[in-house]
Amino acid sequence: MSMPATELAAYNFAYLDEQTKRMIRRAILKAIAIPGYQVPFASREMPMPYGWGTGGVQVTAAILGPQDVLKVIDQGADDTTNAVSIRAFFQKVANVAVTTHTGEATVIQTRHRIPEDTLREGQVLVYQVPIPEPLRFLEPRETETRKMHALEEYGLMHVKLYEDIARHGRIATTYAYPVKVAGRYVMDPSPTPKFDNPKMHRSEALQLFGAGREKRIYAVPPFTDVVSLDFEDHPFEVQSFDKPCALCGARHVYLDEVVLDDRGGRMFVCSDTDYCETRRADGHVGEMLGQSQEAAE
Amino acid sequence: MSANPLLKVSDLSKFYGSRIGCSAVSFDLWPGEVLAVVGESGSGKTTLLNCLSTRLMPSTGCVQYHMRDGEYRDLYRMSEAERRFLMRTDWGFVHQNPADGLRMTVSAGANVGERLMAVGDRHYGRIRQTATEWLERVEISQDRIDDQPRAFSGGMRQRLQIARNLVTSPRLVFMDEPTGGLDVSVQARLLDLVRGLVNDLGLSAIVVTHDLAVARLLSHRMMVMKDGHVIEQGLTDRVLDDPREPYTQLLVSSILQV
Numbered sequence: 001m002s003m004p005a006t007e008l009a010a011y012n013f014a015y016l017d018e019q020t021k022r023m024i025r026r027a028i029l030k031a032i033a034i035p036g037y038q039v040p041f042a043s044r045e046m047p048m049p050y051g052w053g054t055g056g057v058q059v060t061a062a063i064l065g066p067q068d069v070l071k072v073i074d075q076g077a078d079d080t081t082n083a084v085s086i087r088a089f090f091q092k093v094a095n096v097a098v099t100t101h102t103g104e105a106t107v108i109q110t111r112h113r114i115p116e117d118t119l120r121e122g123q124v125l126v127y128q129v130p131i132p133e134p135l136r137f138l139e140p141r142e143t144e145t146r147k148m149h150a151l152e153e154y155g156l157m158h159v160k161l162y163e164d165i166a167r168h169g170r171i172a173t174t175y176a177y178p179v180k181v182a183g184r185y186v187m188d189p190s191p192t193p194k195f196d197n198p199k200m201h202r203s204e205a206l207q208l209f210g211a212g213r214e215k216r217i218y219a220v221p222p223f224t225d226v227v228s229l230d231f232e233d234h235p236f237e238v239q240s241f242d243k244p245c246a247l248c249g250a251r252h253v254y255l256d257e258v259v260l261d262d263r264g265g266r267m268f269v270c271s272d273t274d275y276c277e278t279r280r281a282d283g284h285v286g287e288m289l290g291q292s293q294e295a296a297e
Numbered sequence: 298m299s300a301n302p303l304l305k306v307s308d309l310s311k312f313y314g315s316r317i318g319c320s321a322v323s324f325d326l327w328p329g330e331v332l333a334v335v336g337e338s339g340s341g342k343t344t345l346l347n348c349l350s351t352r353l354m355p356s357t358g359c360v361q362y363h364m365r366d367g368e369y370r371d372l373y374r375m376s377e378a379e380r381r382f383l384m385r386t387d388w389g390f391v392h393q394n395p396a397d398g399l400r401m402t403v404s405a406g407a408n409v410g411e412r413l414m415a416v417g418d419r420h421y422g423r424i425r426q427t428a429t430e431w432l433e434r435v436e437i438s439q440d441r442i443d444d445q446p447r448a449f450s451g452g453m454r455q456r457l458q459i460a461r462n463l464v465t466s467p468r469l470v471f472m473d474e475p476t477g478g479l480d481v482s483v484q485a486r487l488l489d490l491v492r493g494l495v496n497d498l499g500l501s502a503i504v505v506t507h508d509l510a511v512a513r514l515l516s517h518r519m520m521v522m523k524d525g526h527v528i529e530q531g532l533t534d535r536v537l538d539d540p541r542e543p544y545t546q547l548l549v550s551s552i553l554q555v
Binding site: 165231 | 406407410411415425443
């Protein structure tokens with residue numbers, strides 16, 4: 001394996017030592033073999049705090065090769081702290097090519113979003129997961145939740161949805177919306193907005209989930225059924241937005257709210273920055289694009 | 298009444314090391330019958346109930362249960378998945394402390410609906426409708442359906458727990474001191490309710506209690522336990538009116554007559 005820059009000779013390629021990568025790869029293989037099942041693994045200390053994506057980073061480090069092209073997003077954006085630091089980390093310890101373009105990347109590490117562009121075969125999406133157990137807030141005992149997964153006792157998940165409807169008149173869960181994978185395991189898709197749930201269904205890309213603090217890895221292999229749980233009379237539906245993106249005019253994408261001033265001014269823009277930039281480069285114009293450029297100048 | 302007993306218990310024993318939990322208990326329970334297990338504190342009543350309801354594995358003995366398909370199955374030879382399925386469909390378990398049997402952080406409606414959802418009901422409107430009906434049956438007003446059980450009084454919680462257990466129309470209900478910790482007037486109301494439900498639904502029940510009045514009101518037959526052994530069993534009225542064993546005589550005569 002090629003060494004990166006000489007002053008980093010103390011690091012193995014992609015930071016983790018080969019035995020650790022081997023252990024993580026075994027967990028990943030098992031996770032792929034049992035879609036949606038949470039495989040325990042010996043999570044390592046990483047040079048970042050828990051909650052910053054230690055699980056995702058370990059999975060990425062284990063699957064990354066010198067030929068890979070890496071993209072890192074945080075809430076859809078390539079330029080936020082978490083994304084920038086993790087991207088810089090892998091540039092430093094693995095010397096891999098990085099990109100912000102979804103289409104060019106072979107490995108995409110993500111925090112809480114799935115890119116708007118449809119992922120294709122050969123790409124790997126790595127999620128950073130804070131709490132892998134979808135039943136955790138209803139059943140605090142780990143022994144019990146494992147048994148419930150083993151025996152496929154998922155009635156409790158619907159109790160949560162029932163509570164939502166009873167309190168809010170609709171299913172008010174908007175993120176970390178539980179899904180059933182390949183008709184068997186109920187899985188927490190990490191705190192992605194439920195807007196992204198349909199993208200997981202029969203996706204061409206391999207989806208890997210790493211939870212560093214909770215020491216769990218799970219996976220959705222390509223072309224696997226991922227079905228969001230719901231009631232017959234309250235079917236699953238994704239968020240919809242009244243206006244298109246204020247910068248690129250895109251509809252049917254997930255938008256972030258940006259507060260503009262202290263007088264109630266706000267705009268809605270694509271949460272996926274790469275998608276938005278590409279569209280603007282192609283000449284799409286949203287209603288506030290001119291204004292924001294003036295404001296910037 | 299059907300010709301086959303619902304539960305056939307033979308030679309059931311539970312030892313905690315050298316200590317006896319309950320020893321060589323045998324009886325049959327018939328469909329629609331309510332059996333009271335009475336005895337002083339520490340006599341093995343709850344151990345027996347936990348063994349019967351498979352919450353605890355006995356040391357020896359076997360319990361045959363008459364499944365809905367007509368077959369007898371040994372409870373301790375079933376797989377855990379089958380046992381748990383039985384427990385949330387065909388059986389009910391009413392705890393002494395409602396907090397043990399309820400989910401305190403979800404609404405009353407969801408508490409009642411949980412078993413329905415566990416057996417695959419996925420229609421919100423129907424689940425809510427059933428929950429409403431059951432709350433009415435246990436005398437909890439409909440406008441409390443979205444309140445959490447922690448906002449309920451002790452008696453209401455216990456009634457909610459009963460509704461939660463009965464919603465899948467089980468055939469066998471285990472009750473561990475169902476009226477313990479309730480004041481006397483609430484006890485009377487609850488007993489009345491339980492007696493009505495048992496009659497209406499044709500339930501079989503095994504009720505553990507130290508309160509002979511509860512046994513008298515609810516049960517057809519009773520078993521008296523002492524130090525882990527069943528010392529006397531028979532029809533409730535017979536045992537209470539004409540106790541044979543000295544210990545039972547003592548127990549019956551120790552009730553305060555007001």
